[in-house]
Amino acid sequence: MIALSRYQLSLMLRSHRWIPPAVLFILGVVLLGGTSGPAVAHGAGLAPGLSWSALMLVPATAWLTRSALTAEPAAARACVAAAGGPRRAQLAALVAALLAGVVFGVAGVVWELTRIGVLRTQGTNAIRVGATLAVVGTGIGAALICLLVGSAIGALFNPPIILPPAAAMLGTTAAVVFALAWNGSPANAAVRSAGYGTKATSWPPGLPALAAVGLLAVAWTVSALVAARRSG
Amino acid sequence: MRLDQVGKRYGIRLPWVVRDVSLDVLPGKLVRLEGRNGTGKSTLLRIMAGVSVPSRGKVTGRPVTGFVPERFPPALPFSARDYLGHVGRMHGVNGDSLAKRIEACLGRMGGMEFADVPLRNMSKGMCQKVAVAQALLPRFGLLVLDEAWTGLDVEAKAALDEAVAERLDRGGSVVFVDHDPARLSHLEAERWRVEAGAVTRVEAGAARAGGTPGSARAGGTAGSARAGGSGDSAQAGEYRGSHRAAKGARRRASRAAASGVLIEIAGWPGGVRFDRVRGVSAVDQDDDRLTVLVEPEASDHVLRGLLAAGPDVHVLGVQVQDGGER
Numbered sequence: 309m310i311a312l313s314r315y316q317l318s319l320m321l322r323s324h325r326w327i328p329p330a331v332l333f334i335l336g337v338v339l340l341g342g343t344s345g346p347a348v349a350h351g352a353g354l355a356p357g358l359s360w361s362a363l364m365l366v367p368a369t370a371w372l373t374r375s376a377l378t379a380e381p382a383a384a385r386a387c388v389a390a391a392g393g394p395r396r397a398q399l400a401a402l403v404a405a406l407l408a409g410v411v412f413g414v415a416g417v418v419w420e421l422t423r424i425g426v427l428r429t430q431g432t433n434a435i436r437v438g439a440t441l442a443v444v445g446t447g448i449g450a451a452l453i454c455l456l457v458g459s460a461i462g463a464l465f466n467p468p469i470i471l472p473p474a475a476a477m478l479g480t481t482a483a484v485v486f487a488l489a490w491n492g493s494p495a496n497a498a499v500r501s502a503g504y505g506t507k508a509t510s511w512p513p514g515l516p517a518l519a520a521v522g523l524l525a526v527a528w529t530v531s532a533l534v535a536a537r538r539s540g
Numbered sequence: 541m542r543l544d545q546v547g548k549r550y551g552i553r554l555p556w557v558v559r560d561v562s563l564d565v566l567p568g569k570l571v572r573l574e575g576r577n578g579t580g581k582s583t584l585l586r587i588m589a590g591v592s593v594p595s596r597g598k599v600t601g602r603p604v605t606g607f608v609p610e611r612f613p614p615a616l617p618f619s620a621r622d623y624l625g626h627v628g629r630m631h632g633v634n635g636d637s638l639a640k641r642i643e644a645c646l647g648r649m650g651g652m653e654f655a656d657v658p659l660r661n662m663s664k665g666m667c668q669k670v671a672v673a674q675a676l677l678p679r680f681g682l683l684v685l686d687e688a689w690t691g692l693d694v695e696a697k698a699a700l701d702e703a704v705a706e707r708l709d710r711g712g713s714v715v716f717v718d719h720d721p722a723r724l725s726h727l728e729a730e731r732w733r734v735e736a737g738a739v740t741r742v743e744a745g746a747a748r749a750g751g752t753p754g755s756a757r758a759g760g761t762a763g764s765a766r767a768g769g770s771g772d773s774a775q776a777g778e779y780r781g782s783h784r785a786a787k788g789a790r791r792r793a794s795r796a797a798a799s800g801v802l803i804e805i806a807g808w809p810g811g812v813r814f815d816r817v818r819g820v821s822a823v824d825q826d827d828d829r830l831t832v833l834v835e836p837e838a839s840d841h842v843l844r845g846l847l848a849a850g851p852d853v854h855v856l857g858v859q860v861q862d863g864g865e866r
Contacts, residue, residue, distance in 0.1 A: 311629035318626065322617035383609035384616055387674055389591040390607030390684065391630040536593040538550065539586070 312392045312400035313407075316376060320404050325375035329368045333412050336364035337419060351427035351440065354420065355503025358447025361416030363499045365454040366461070367484045369409035373462020374480060376405035377531075382539070389539060398468075398535035402528055406459045413451040417444065443503070449517065450502035456520040457487050457495040460527035468538040469531060494519035541565045541588070541682060541713070545597035548583050557583045558737040561597070565682070568708055568818040570727050571715040574742065575734035581717045582610075582686055584734060588715050589684035603712075604631065606675030608688035612667045616659045620646060620670045623659060627674040645673040648703065649696050665691045672696070676703055683707050685716035689723065701726075709817050709845045728818075728837055801839040802861045805830040807852030817842060828852075833861065 320326055341360040379401070380388070389397045427436040427443065463469070465479035487493045491509075494516035500509040501516070509516075546561045558580040565571055565588070573581045586592040587599060589607040616623060624642045628634075633641055646652055649669040659667060668691040675683060683704065689697050704714050705727060716724065731742035800821050808830040819838020824831040834842045839858070847853055 311626065311632075314629065315626040318622075319617065324617075381613045381615045383612050383671070386586065386589070386591045386609050387607055387612075387627065387671065388630065390589045390605045390675075391627055394591055394593065537595070539592045 309392075309396055309400065312388065312396055313403045315388065316379075316400045316404035317407060319379050320372075320376055320408055323375075323379055325379055326372060326408050329371035329375065329408075330412065332371060333364050333368035333416070336367070337361045337416055340364075341420075350430055350433075351425050351436075354424045354427060354440070355443045355447065357420040357424050358417060358443065359450055359499045359502035359504035361420055362413070362447060362451040362454045362502060363488060363495070363504060365409060365413055365416065365451055366458040366487055366495050367481075368412050369405065369455050369458025370462040370465075370480050370484050372408045372412075373402060373405040373459050374466045374476065376401040376408075377462070377466045377468075386539065389536075394536040394539050395532040398532045399528060402459060402463055402531065405462065406455065409455045409458060413448075413455055416451065417448060420447070446502045450498040453498035453516050453520040454495050456524040457493070458484070460520075460523045461487060463527040463531040468535045494523065541602045542600050543588070543597065544600065546584075546587060546594040546599060547596035548580075548587060548592065548594050556595075556737050558587070558734070558739070561739045563732065563739060563741075565713045565715060567711045567713055569713045570704065570708055570724065570729040571713070572724070572729040572731045573715065573717045573734055573739075574731060579734045580737045581734045584739070585684055585686050585715065585717055589682075602682065604678045604681030605684060606678055606681070607684045608671050608675045608686060610687040610690055611664070612671035614659050614662045614664070614667045619656045619658055620651060620662075620666075620673070621655045623670060624674055624677065628677045631678045633677065641677055642673075645676040646670070648676070648699050649673050650693070650699065665693060665696075668692055669696055672700055672703075680707075680710055680712050683712065683714045685714065685718070687718055688716070689718060689720070705841055705844075709841070711817070727841065799861055801834045801836055802857075802859050803832045803834060803839070803843060803846065804856040804858075805832070805846055805853055806856050807850065807854055809850035809852070817845060829856075836860070 337360070341357060341364070377398075385397060392400070421444070426440040428434060429436055461480060461483040465483055466476045470476040470479055487495045488499070490496055494511075497509040497511040497516040498520070499505075501511070501513070542564050543561050547556050547559045549556045561584060563571075573584060575581050583592065586607075587594050588602075589605050590599070590602055591607060618626070621642060624646060625638060628638045628641060642655075643652065646655055646669070649672050651666065651669040651673060654662065654666055657666075659670060662670070668688070672688055672692070675685075675688075685700075685704075689700060692700065701724060704716075704724060707714055708727065718724075733740050733742050806829055808825065808828045819835040819842055820832055821835060822833040830846075832842065832846070843855070843858070847855070
């Protein structure tokens with residue numbers, strides 16, 4: 309599995325298929341995110357900033373996943389599937405996209421911390437270590453949930469489950485919008501609880517993470533099973 | 541490897557591409573699938589290679605597998621060496637032995653001069669050489685060739701033929717499809733005809749009707765309806781211990797009737813085994829002297845394999861033995 313994932317990661321990196329989703333993520337975080345939070349004083353904008361970059365991970369990871377799933381010609385996939393098994397070959401592509409998404413997520417957190425800075429006490433300007441760690445922790449948690457949701461969407465709405473490119477791309481886009489806008493989506497709940505927007509979420513803590521893990525497990529399993537059935 | 545009642549279709553409402561295929565591929569066997577375009581040969585090959593999972597039935601005992609597709613498009617962003625490295629690691633080969641294996645496989649196909657050229661910049665033939673090389677990376681096990689000779693130059697075609705013979709000698713098995721009826725005709729192959737998704741054994745000509753003990757056994761079990769659960773499990777047990785069983789069978793065969801071609805060899809390198817080779821009925825080793833009893837049909841390729849085993853090997857004598865029972 310490690311060799312398969314290494315191959316898929318290398319394929320992603322060398323094929324430059326990570327660049328379009330990276331551009332989307334950078335534009336989303338830098339251009340749109342800059343105006344999202346309130347005034348950037350005393351680090352007050354850190355929580356909204358982190359939650360916005362987490363939110364942008366959903367479309368970016370979904371696109372990364374599409375890139376990974378369409379990177380290989382069928383014949384090359386067949387050779388790899390003979391060596392490692394068709395299900396594991398598919399899972400390796402999903403793992404590679406998820407790992408690339410993690411890199412995006414880390415870049416997002418670093419960017420928000422440099423742009424906004426840590427939380428400080430008004431007047432004395434002392435660093436509020438505990439509060440900063442809590443905000444960053446919640447932001448990273450939201451980012452992880454968004455990663456999982458983005459990966460699940462990418463897996464469910466792309467080959468081998470949905471083959472025609474137009475249907476796959478429209479489906480992916482619609483699912484991403486739905487996952488972000490709908491109240492019942494774990495990504496929406498995670499981003500809200502991390503400080504995006506004004507309305508709090510009604511989800512109990514921990515449930516968005518559980519829902520995201522479940523969604524990912526279902527999506528990856530279906531994708532791997534269909535890959536093994538459809539290939540050939 | 542055994543296929544048991546295997547069927548494949550690409551959707552519940554779609555027709556079966558292959559259906560109720562039961563056949564065994566035994567170690568040391570060469571299997572040729574024949575049939576017109578669109579009869580399900582490629583689908584069956586892909587199921588045998590483990591690339592595709594059957595919709596019905598099951599495949600058991602599939603060894604390490606290398607698969608060569610008919611066309612390997614020049615699309616991957618790797619050099620040949622890097623690509624082979626990735627596939628080698630998937631087979632669990634690492635470090636120095638991986639580098640050596642890559643050189644051996646790519647060199648054999650005549651591809652070392654473009655080892656560092658990206659696959660994207662390669663011609664169809666160059667890509668096909670890399671595709672063959674990646675399937676040869678594991679030394680043993682099953683080799684599945686889907687018109688793998690397409691696009692190869694004459695030398696590379698011969699090298700692939702040689703690699704197939706070597707794989708069979710080592711006790712591996714090879715399954716192939718090719719539209720050239722002369723392809724690998726110098727090797728003894730079990731032929732299966734694929735027609736409208738069903739598979740039937742093509743009986744070899746009268747000259748080969750005797751065959752080797754292995755092929756006779758394969759013919760007995762494959763394709764025929766297997767009756768009863770107990771018979772099934774007994775066969776499965778025999779299959780799992782097939783090497784041991786084959787050895788025992790050879791020993792019995794040599795006691796019963798020592799007929800065949802007797803080859804005597806001197807200068808045999810120590811530690812090299814030669815008892816899993818197709819067509820060999822009995823082996824007797826005394827220091828560097830080796831006496832091998834071979835089926836008459838297999839004597840040429842066994843001789844070739846013996847001579848290639850070491851630099852000091854030389855043939856002392858070859859004689860036809862008549863066991864008296866014939």
